Amino acid sequence: MLTLIRNANLFTPAPVGIRDVLFSNGGIIAIASPGSLSVSSLPCDELDANGRALIPGLVDPLVHISGGGGEGGFHTRTPEMQLTEATLAGVTTVVGALGTDAVSRCLEDLLAKAQALSNEGLTTYIYTGSYEYPVKTLTGDITRDMMLIDKVIGVGEIAIADHRGSQLSAPELARVASQARVGGMLSGKGGVVFVHVGDGKGGLDILSDVASTTDIPLSQFYPTHINRSQALLEQGVAFALAGGVIDFTASENSATLNSDEISAIDAVKHALAAGVPVSHITLSSDGNASLPVFDADGRLTGLEVGRVGSLAQVFRGLIGEGIAMDDAIAMTSTNAARILGLATKGAISEGKDADLVLLNDQLKPDFVWCRGKTMVANGQPLVRGTFEIA
Known part of the structure; x- marks a missing residue:
């Protein structure tokens, strides 16, 4: 089945018009001027975007997809x-990770x-390892994990x-960086x-220190x-x-925001004002992570949970603060795809994956396609997880 979106205000992420x-x-398959594509003789789903913004699906480089935390x-x-x-947040690609707990949470489960x-329709990858050193792996070696397991694209x-x-x-x-670098080179990741x-x-x-004393460049670290x-x-x-490239966390802990933490939107604005190129900034949700608060002695005093939806919330907030749409897309999709080596993600062009988000007038996802499959329509999920309750 073909799908044709007509009259979209397209951001590739660059703005290219209707x-x-x-x-x-x-x-x-094709991107063309309005009305110039003819599919009359073929079965095709058509949707008139009526000038609404069509953007690449968001790419989230840090989600604890199997859960995390446990500090309390x-x-x-x-x-x-x-x-x-x-999907309801317009996130079409996620990279799963372990964090503090690599005992009751394990790489096999991840x-x-x-x-x-x-x-279920999402594009997913994972990092091998966790907070720990020596690094726990699936095959016993970082480079082997990256070469032999398709979904492993780095260490983290x-x-x-x-x-x-x-x-x-x-x-x-x-x-660790050397093994990840060689694994990436040999596997094309x-x-x-x-x-x-x-x-x-x-x-x-x-x-x-590593960059200045070895041949490992800063760009190896994210x-x-x-x-x-x-x-x-x-x-x-x-x-x-x-x-180097820096990543800001979209999920916010209300307790730490009242102390030292800076909102992702304010952090982006500060970095841009300091001259950091847009291409060197990304955002991640830290979804489903624990967001703990510790006192001066390292004792837990509070705990919240990260939300994948925070990435879309910050995307809208950046535009509300005057950040150009294409720059906001770059920081929530295009840049992460480039840094992670995901060549078919983070942009809209012929040959790329059909990971697309059609926004409504409030810049919230109205329709979401993951690899061409309609996951969200009119703001409602068409596809739910196997054990999600409608």
Whole structure:
């Protein structure tokens, strides 16, 4: 079956004006001026966008799809992600990760959850590893995981500057990065090291240490939670200006926002004002992660849960703050796809995957297609997860 979207205000992410978009078998076949595509002799679903914005599906580089957390005991283990938590927010690609808990949460379960969401229509990938060093893997080796398991595209979410991390040294991190880099080269994947940055001593210093003392470039590392504090944000700006890429967390903890944490929108505005290129900024939801609050002695005092939908919320908020639509798309879709090596994601052009979001007048997803399959129509889910209750 062909699908034709007529009269869409197309952002590829660049604004190109009103266009018709034709797709089938999961991929985009043609983009043309309104009325110039004829499919009268073929079975085709047609939708008139009436000038509404059509954008690439959002790409979320950090979601705890199998759940996470547990810093407050077994009863605080967060729930796994359900399909519509992503699709209703216009998120069509997610990368799953483990975090603090790599005992009751394991890579086998993470991979199984990624396969399940893929069967339900979403595009999914995972990182091998967790906060811990030595890195836990599926095959016993980072490079083997990346070469032999299609869904493994990097290492993460390895923790630095955090009392929950393994306090690894620069040489140890360099070895992790080297294995990820070689695995990426041999398998044709991004091979990034996705780095959880806590509020501890040093911040991003260890990443700079590795880059300055080895042949591993800054671009091998993909640090997140850079809006955790003003001090870390300033380090992140310097890191990005030196050639690295920084990721801001869209999910916000009300308790930490009242202390040191900076909202993702304010962090983006600050980084752009400091001269960081749009291409060096991404956003992730940290969906289904625990968002713990600790006191000065490291004792848990509060806990909230990350939401995949926060990525779309920040997308709208950026535009509301005067950020251009194409820049907002780049930071929530295109840049992450590029950094992670997902060549068919994050853009709308012939040959790319038909991951598309048609926005309503409030910039909320009205229709969502994942690899050409209609997942959301008129703001309502057409496809639910296998065990989701309607």
